[in-house]
Amino acid sequence: xxxxxxxxxxxxxxxxxxxxxxxxxxxxxxxxxxxxxxxxxxxxxxxxxxxxxxxxxxxxxxxxxxxxxxxxxxxxxxxxxxxxxxxxxxxxxxxxxxxxxxxxxxxxxxxxxxx
Amino acid sequence: xxxxxxxxxxxxxxxxxxxxxxxxxxxxxxxxxxxxxxxxxxxxxxxxxxxxxxxxxxxxxxxxxxxxxxxxxxxxxxxxxxxxxxxxxxxxxxxxxxxxxxxxxxxxxxxxxx
Numbered sequence: 001x002x003x004x005x006x007x008x009x010x011x012x013x014x015x016x017x018x019x020x021x022x023x024x025x026x027x028x029x030x031x032x033x034x035x036x037x038x039x040x041x042x043x044x045x046x047x048x049x050x051x052x053x054x055x056x057x058x059x060x061x062x063x064x065x066x067x068x069x070x071x072x073x074x075x076x077x078x079x080x081x082x083x084x085x086x087x088x089x090x091x092x093x094x095x096x097x098x099x100x101x102x103x104x105x106x107x108x109x110x111x112x113x114x115x
Numbered sequence: 116x117x118x119x120x121x122x123x124x125x126x127x128x129x130x131x132x133x134x135x136x137x138x139x140x141x142x143x144x145x146x147x148x149x150x151x152x153x154x155x156x157x158x159x160x161x162x163x164x165x166x167x168x169x170x171x172x173x174x175x176x177x178x179x180x181x182x183x184x185x186x187x188x189x190x191x192x193x194x195x196x197x198x199x200x201x202x203x204x205x206x207x208x209x210x211x212x213x214x215x216x217x218x219x220x221x222x223x224x225x226x227x228x229x
Contacts, residue, residue, distance in 0.1 A: 033215075035217075043159075091158060103149070106160075
């Protein structure tokens with residue numbers, strides 16, 4: 001059973017370009033979470049999705065950021081018109097549910113550098 | 116609001132010495148707590164978790180943590196540190212009534228002296 005797969009591992013974008021980050025959850029997991037880790041900081045929650053639904057996007061910046069988790073395929077975190085401040089590591093986690101005693105498993109992350 | 120505080124940003128210990136990393140949480144209900152480790156350029160690996168029951172929990176790599184409700188703490192310990200333990204350590208609490216998202220502390224960077 002493969003773990004949570006994120007790609008690409010490293011992504012370089014020029015200011016104003018779009019960044020698309022992909023996350024394939026573990027098999028059987030229908031809950032996906034995205035977190036952002038800015039340099040020298042801890043991880044901050046961005047968005048929680050279930051298949052085809054955004055459940056909680058309270059941590060998402062209001063503009064330029066969007067996320068989806070389609071019925072088929074990976075979850076996508078999309079950043080439009082990237083700026084230098086978007087440079088960070090973006091981690092995806094998946095879980096089989098949100099009930100008690102469940103835990104989330106993390107991917108290796110995508111490190112976005114905006115130049 | 117729920118929060119997790121790791122008071123120590125950076126700790127240095129000698130190899131073979133004991134280690135304690137502090138974690139305090141603020142959460143109204145029964146907390147479900149985790150410790151993760153992150154090596155440079157890598158993702159997060161779960162060291163241990165506390166859901167209920169015995170307040171002293173054992174994890175991987177010889178780590179343990181003790182949940183103390185009266186102190187709102189969940190400190191991570193290891194009796195003898197190895198050079199390979201040098202990494203960043205994150206404490207987190209899960210908010211189940213908000214979909215299971217994790218609230219992380221700021222992290223503690225551990226350096227190990229030979």
